[in-house]
Amino acid sequence: LSFVTGRRHVDCRPVLIPIGDVMTLPDFSVLGAYALLLLALLAALFTRRRLAMGLGVAASVAGLLAGVLQLPALAAIALLAGLGAALQRWPRQPVLWVLAVLLMLVLALHRWPGFVSHAWWQGVLPGASQPYTVYWHWDKGLAGLWLLLCLPMPQWGTAVARPRLWAVAGLALLAALWLALGSGLLAWQPKWPVWWLPWLAANLLLVSLPEEALFRQGVFAALAARPLWQRCLASALLFGLVHAGGGGLWVLVAALAGLGYALAYAAGRWLYWPLLLHTGFNVLHLALLSYPR
Numbered sequence: 700l701s702f703v704t705g706r707r708h709v710d711c712r713p714v715l716i717p718i719g720d721v722m723t724l725p726d727f728s729v730l731g732a733y734a735l736l737l738l739a740l741l742a743a744l745f746t747r748r749r750l751a752m753g754l755g756v757a758a759s760v761a762g763l764l765a766g767v768l769q770l771p772a773l774a775a776i777a778l779l780a781g782l783g784a785a786l787q788r789w790p791r792q793p794v795l796w797v798l799a800v801l802l803m804l805v806l807a808l809h810r811w812p813g814f815v816s817h818a819w820w821q822g823v824l825p826g827a828s829q830p831y832t833v834y835w836h837w838d839k840g841l842a843g844l845w846l847l848l849c850l851p852m853p854q855w856g857t858a859v860a861r862p863r864l865w866a867v868a869g870l871a872l873l874a875a876l877w878l879a880l881g882s883g884l885l886a887w888q889p890k891w892p893v894w895w896l897p898w899l900a901a902n903l904l905l906v907s908l909p910e911e912a913l914f915r916q917g918v919f920a921a922l923a924a925r926p927l928w929q930r931c932l933a934s935a936l937l938f939g940l941v942h943a944g945g946g947g948l949w950v951l952v953a954a955l956a957g958l959g960y961a962l963a964y965a966a967g968r969w970l971y972w973p974l975l976l977h978t979g980f981n982v983l984h985l986a987l988l989s990y991p992r
Contacts, residue, residue: 722820722894725835728765729817735761736840740904743847744971755844767837771813775838778802779845786849799849806842807909814838820894828888828989833898836905843909846917847970853919853930855968864966868959872980875955884948885988892985899982907977914938914957915964915973927965934961945992956980 725733735758743751759776762768782799789795805811819833879885892898918934925933938961939954959980960973967973984990 725817732761732765732767737904740844743844748848767815769813775811783849803842806838809838819897831991833894835901839909840905843912846912850916851920854923861966864962868962871955871959875952879952882948885992888989889987902981903978907974911970911974916970931961
């Protein structure tokens with residue numbers, strides 16, 4: 700298949716990426732520890748908090764035995780547990796929330812020692828893509844689990860026109876895609892890497908889920924007294940700003956995508972809707988566009 704974009708002829712044949720650098724499979728103990736963590740995240744997503752806490756404790760023990768977690772990581776887990784208990788008792792203490800947000804950032808940016816990430820694959824996809832490593836990061840998953848266990852559910856207030864919100868969410872995502880392609884930020888590059896399955900598991904539960912918990916559930920809960928449009932706009936702007944490392948244009952693209960996810964959260968009133976949309980948009984990016992620009 701092929702098509703013409705302007706004057707440029709673009710080859711759209713799917714490419715199965717060969718493994719130049721052989722994909723590294725973790726041993727069963729590492730896979731088992733991550734499986735428990737992923738199950739804990741799923742349980743927390745569906746508000747089974749006691750089950751999620753039990754699975755989280757089991758995952759931490761398994762991760763320590765497997766070498767995924769080292770002693771400094773236990774300090775982060777203990778600090779998270781202490782902050783969670785304190786927030787249960789004093790939920791309106793801003794100092795506690797500031798400490799929690801700072802710790803979330805440190806974990807999400809992989810700056811806390813003691814977490815050993817597993818690299819599945821390292822190399823460069825064809826076309827305009829940049830060097831990339833497929834990682835499983837425990838620390839960001841841990842941050843997401845804590846957020847799901849501790850954040851309050853948002854107050855939705857009066858009913859909203861959900862079909863209209865879904866429509867605007869779709870338009871925002873189409874605008875993000877159009878801007879990324881029209882500006883040259885991304886390029887068409889159809890492909891299907893052989894490592895898509897571990898990438899999908901990580902992107903769904905260790906990347907998109909923590910981000911949605913923070914930027915959708917967290918922001919909406921923090922601005923519960925504000926009108927819905929203000930919550931959606933704040934969520935989108937903050938999501939765009941954390942992509943500032945890619946430049947101003949990337950901030951705008953991410954903000955448009957974040958607006959789509961925020962509107963989907965408002966329309967569906969449950970976190971799994973923006974989570975599925977976020978992951979699906981990332982799958983589209985991987986399969987059809989230059990990655991990981």
